[in-house]
Amino acid sequence: MSLVLDFQRKRGILFVVSGPSGVGKDTVLDRSLQNMEGIIKSVSATTRPPRDTERSGIDYFFYTQERFETEIADAAFLEYENYGSHFYGTPLAPVEQSLAEGTDVVLKIEVKGALNVKQLLPATRLIFIQPPAFSVLEERLIGRGKDTPEKIQQRLEIAKGELDARREYHYLITNDNLETAVNTLCAIIIAERHRIQPESS
Numbered sequence: 001m002s003l004v005l006d007f008q009r010k011r012g013i014l015f016v017v018s019g020p021s022g023v024g025k026d027t028v029l030d031r032s033l034q035n036m037e038g039i040i041k042s043v044s045a046t047t048r049p050p051r052d053t054e055r056s057g058i059d060y061f062f063y064t065q066e067r068f069e070t071e072i073a074d075a076a077f078l079e080y081e082n083y084g085s086h087f088y089g090t091p092l093a094p095v096e097q098s099l100a101e102g103t104d105v106v107l108k109i110e111v112k113g114a115l116n117v118k119q120l121l122p123a124t125r126l127i128f129i130q131p132p133a134f135s136v137l138e139e140r141l142i143g144r145g146k147d148t149p150e151k152i153q154q155r156l157e158i159a160k161g162e163l164d165a166r167r168e169y170h171y172l173i174t175n176d177n178l179e180t181a182v183n184t185l186c187a188i189i190i191a192e193r194h195r196i197q198p199e200s201s
């Protein structure tokens with residue numbers, strides 16, 4: 001009798017990372033992925049204009065409103081949302097292709113999109129990055145010097161709503177120390193790779 005030992009999942013795992021503006025989620029995510037094989041970050045499409053350092057196809061695909069609407073009509077997005085008066089969406093085909101090839105994929109998206117993905121694909125693992133205290137967000141947003149006081153207030157209001165949605169996530173990371181936060185995110189990804197899955201998933 002031959003015993004089949006290799007019953008672990010072949011399909012990639014879909015991860016979602018969210019967190020309020022100013023929490024440092026880009027840094028935590030980018031540093032974590034630098035240390036890991038077999039995982040990529042999805043590149044979203046947006047109608048927001050590029051910031052100075054942003055490159056098309058790397059940070060985002062920058063679409064016109066018309067192009068974005070065409071892609072919606074063609075069902076080309078896994079999910080999309082309107083955030084701060086611009087559209088953001090996850091292109092479906094590259095995510096599906098990577099998962100089918102066994103590569104894990106991370107979506108760095110806001111909470112409404114995250115909860116849509118959770119409903120659509122229940123095997124998705126959701127990770128929320130929070131600040132050690134709400135006041136830290138305010139200090140970081142002011143310190144970045146990128147936004148007007150009104151814009152900062154607006155981002156803080158959105159942040160309150162986002163923090164309320166934490167309970168819908170599977171994992172919570174507090175970013176009070178960058179190295180610890182990076183190690184924790186890597187540990188979550190590694191643990192998920194070792195989870196025994198029911199045959200159907």
Ligand code: 5GP
Binds near residue numbers: 113
């Ligand atoms: P920013 O304009 O600062 O790059 O992004 C604003 C917010 O949109 C962030 O919370 C970011 O994670 C989120 N976001 C980026 N891409 C997507 C996406 O494809 N879908 C959704 N739902 N949110 C996204």
